[in-house]
Amino acid sequence: YRNAEEQLDMAGAELSNFKKYVWPTMVTEAELIKEAADLEFSRVKRTTAIELRKWQSDVTRFKRELKRAESQLEKAKLDIAACIVTSPIDGALLYKTLNMQGTRRKIQIGDAIWQGQTFMEIPDTSDFIVETGIREVDVASLRPGMPATVILDAFPDNILEGVLAKVDIVAHEDKDATYVQKYTARIKLLEEFPGIHAGMSASIKIVAREIESALVVPPSALVYRDTQVYVRLLDGDTFIDTPVQLGASSDRWAEVLSGLRVGDVVQLSRQ
Incomplete structure (x- = not known):
């Protein structure tokens, strides 16, 4: 019985000591932990809110950039579509000879062209035209409608009949002779010839005047x-x-x- 009372007293003393010292310490520690947890929660909440606003701002910016990129893509598609030129006729696409930086040559990569400039063409092969240069001293004696003969270098044994269709009124500098002016004359062929191709070289004779029995x-x-x-x-x-x-x-x-x-x-x- 006495042992039981002693044990009860000891338990009561431990309980009293727990209530007086241990429990308040545990409560204080728990309150400190809770306070620290509350502070950490508030910090995480604020940080999360800031990052969320940043992410929302990034999403808004990305949406604007996506919309701008889609707009640029549509414009690029339209530009590409505008680069497709459909020819009204069949034929071969040829580069024109242009006056480029003081010389006559065909267009090259890197050259600048302006709106309305013709640098490529599809010749109409239904009516072949032969071009030649006429000297200043001879141009005054030529008139449209004069008969002409054409001999292609590729077919030297064939003489083709033609007629002088036009003589330019503006001269150009002869590419083979500096300071020599020539006028471009165009001879229309009056007959079809198989095997003829655009760009062939030819010799031309224009009959400006015929004189019979002359010395x-x-x-x-x-x-x-x-x-x-x-x-x-x-x-x-x-x-x-x-x-x-x-x-x-x-x-x-x-x-x-x-x-x-x-x-x-x-x-x-x-x-």
Whole structure:
């Protein structure tokens, strides 16, 4: 019985000591833990709210960027669609020769072009046109409708009939001779020829005037002195200067109206 009372007293003393010392300490520690947890919760809540606003701002920004990118994509699609040019006819696409930085050449990568400039074309092969350069001294004698003959370099044995369709009124500088002006003439072919292709080279003869039964000499037989034209006419064993009157002329022949007779012998220069 006494042992039981002692144990009860000891238990009562421990309970009293727990209530007086341990329990308040545990409560204080629990309150501190709760307070720290509340502070941490408040911090996490504030931090989360800040990050949430930042994420919401990022989402809004990403949506704007996406919308802008979609708009740029649509514009790019329209630009690409606008780059597709549909030809109204079948044929071969050719580059035009342009005046680029003082030289005549075809367009190259990196060149600048302006609105309305033609740098590529599909030639109409239903009517072939042959272009050639005419010297200033000859252009005044040409008129549209004059007959012409064309010999293609690829078919030298075939002579094609044509007609002078047009002569440009503005000259251009000859690409093969500096400071030499030429006028572009266009010859329309009057007949179809199998095997002809755009861009072929050709020799052209335009009949500006036809003279029958004319007395002619080559230009190398002519001697120009002041305002008079002479030929070196064979008289016996020597050549003498004989004045002549000229008519029509070309780069191959000159018509002699007076001063010579058929059968006369003239001296040619060595040019």
